[in-house]
């Protein structure tokens with residue numbers, strides 16, 4: 001992975017990247033590079049780690065170098081939104097963007113909301129327990145509420161959960177929890193990072209209600225600790241890579257106007273080429 005300052009104007013083709021910190025674990029470069037190859041588009045999709053105080057300089061530099069756009073990941077979705085003109089209700093209402101298109105203006109959109117909903121789009125709405133209150137949790141909360149789910153929200157920093165619940169109460173039934181109880185949840189959504197094998201999930205897996213499906217937004221080839229446990233325990237599971245593919249496909253379509261080759265993108269990150 002090279003530094004964003006090493007990108008130059010001399011490089012050609014369709015240039016794209018994901019920015020974040022940390023970003024080395026992102027599967028987006030693998031997935032989007034496979035998509036560009038399949039489409040026969042000459043170009044590249046890189047990952048750049050960025051320090052918080054460098055965010056604006058990094059975006060200016062990449063725009064100057066001729067990048068078409070960037071994806072934005074942890075923890076910059078909200079700070080980058082503040083630097084962009086927002087397009088679409090998902091970006092405007094969540095105040096988070098995961099996709100930026102450079103041009104005369106920097107335009108930010110949020111494909112996380114549609115990406116999150118895609119794997120559960122046919123499920124009847126019910127009660128969801130959502131863990132986390134960062135950018136990914138905002139997308140999930142907005143997606144769930146606007147599709148009729150009721151949401152209970154828990155976050156390590158309680159004030160963030162309370163603030164999110166207050167802000168999103170106009171979209172539906174959402175409450176912040178003091179402890180992450182999930183007795184009646186039909187769906188448990190984890191929107192916190194899963195670093196390695198460290199267990200940061202605040203509920204003991206074994207206590208999760210048997211009827212609750214498990215959706216882990218964090219992802220890893222081979223599954224996260226949570227999804228591996230859930231599969232073994234016979235739970236209905238949504239792998240975060242499902243969301244990754246759809247948000248990435250929508251971003252690629254927004255940047256290029258081409259139809260994203262979803263089966264190739266899925267296969268590139270270890271998912272079966274067709275959705276199950």
Ligand SMILES: NC(=O)c1ccc[n+]([C@@H]2O[C@H](COP(=O)([O-])OP(=O)(O)OC[C@H]3O[C@@H](n4cnc5c(N)ncnc54)[C@H](OP(=O)(O)O)[C@@H]3O)[C@@H](O)[C@H]2O)c1
Nearest residue numbers: 074075132133134135136156157192193200218240243244
């Ligand atoms: N599958 C996909 O397509 C997709 C899309 C977006 C994001 N994601 C994944 O979702 C995760 C969250 O991303 P984000 O953009 O929401 O990040 P973010 O804005 O930085 O938010 C991080 C969230 O995780 C919580 N957290 C961090 N470390 C924790 C720990 N040790 N224990 C408990 N909670 C902890 C934070 O709680 P505090 O408020 O207390 O700090 C916050 O709620 C990342 O793993 C990201 O890769 C996946």
